[in-house]
Amino acid sequence: MTSPKGTPDRAAGAGPSAPPAPVSAPDYSHELARLAALLADRTRAAFCLALLDGRAWTAGELAACAGVAPSTASEHLSRLTEGGLLVERRQGRHRYVQLAGPRVAELLESVTAHLDAPPVPPRGLRAANASAALARGRTCYDHLAGRLGVALTDAMTARGLLDQDGGFALTVTGRAWFADALGVPSDALCGGRRPPARGCLDWTERRQHLAGAAGARLCERLLEQHWIRRIGTGRAVRLTPEGTDALRELLGIDGAAAGLA
Incomplete structure (x- = not known):
């Protein structure tokens, strides 16, 4: 027996048809691990938190903020820029970096x-x-x-x-x-x-x-x-x-x- 379109109907009593193949979800594991690795360094994390003020900073300013050498800051900034969290702006001879956009800021915030509050409170009156x-x-x-x-x-x-x-x-x-x-x-x-x-x-x-x-x-x-x-x-x-x-x-x-x- 056939259907109106000429397609044979499944015979009565026949076994169930094979279940549809499962649709696999996109595998974001590699990208998630890559993003986590970018933030899994205290200096890079400090840079990102400082840049949450929305302004562009120089490498020297960020180095002073995080308490690291300028050469160390440059290496970390290159990784953050290549990873898409920061963008570079140049003005004349000066190089500035800032967060890549609102979505990055929202992610960081x-x-x-x-996170739980830091276990050690700020030391000194200025830090407090x-x-x-x-x-x-x-x-x-x-x-x-x-x-x-x-x-x-x-x-x-x-x-x-x-x-x-x-x-x-x-x-x-x-x-x-x-x-x-x-x-x-x-x-x-x-x-x-x-x-x-x-x-x-x-x-x-x-x-x-x-x-x-x-x-x-x-x-x-x-x-x-x-x-x-x-x-x-x-x-x-x-x-x-x-x-x-x-x-x-x-x-x-x-x-x-x-x-x-």
Whole structure:
């Protein structure tokens, strides 16, 4: 007996047909091992964490930061660049390196958030102050992290600007707020492979802060308006008196009560 298309039907009582061949998943084991090897060195890890401030550094600056010789730094930077974690920028005779993009920064911040706190606390007053400043507020590549980043995210969520229940998304009201309060048009929050809003797990607060295009534009505007300022040459930022007033008016954030001032 044949089917309407002329294909013989399986005879009644015949055994079951052979199961379909299993579809093998892509094997990422080699690439995962390669990536882990890049970060499995304390000097290279220190370089990557320093570059989370989003800026370009010279090899000499990174060498001083990690406490290694310039020749050692150059060797490690070559490996990180060849491995795709860093990119090189040249300006005249000077060579700068920076993280290859937001996805690398997100990877580093997410991995760090899963680590336990270092068993040995910072030694000395200067190191303790630097650690406290990072926890209070810092840049995570191009967006804000620490207590400041989380406070901004919580306030935006409470006011209906962010939706954390159905994922992590900027609401219609949130897009209007960016345009009206910060002068950031909607088209500046879209485009490319980067989502308008994304949650990033904060490694000190162990909670989500705002990343994505909206997080980058928010950080950019706060720096331009001098509502936050960088502390020295590192990642730490502090809320200015003008910023304290602005965030209280725009988002109802009490900087002193939140430990931001």
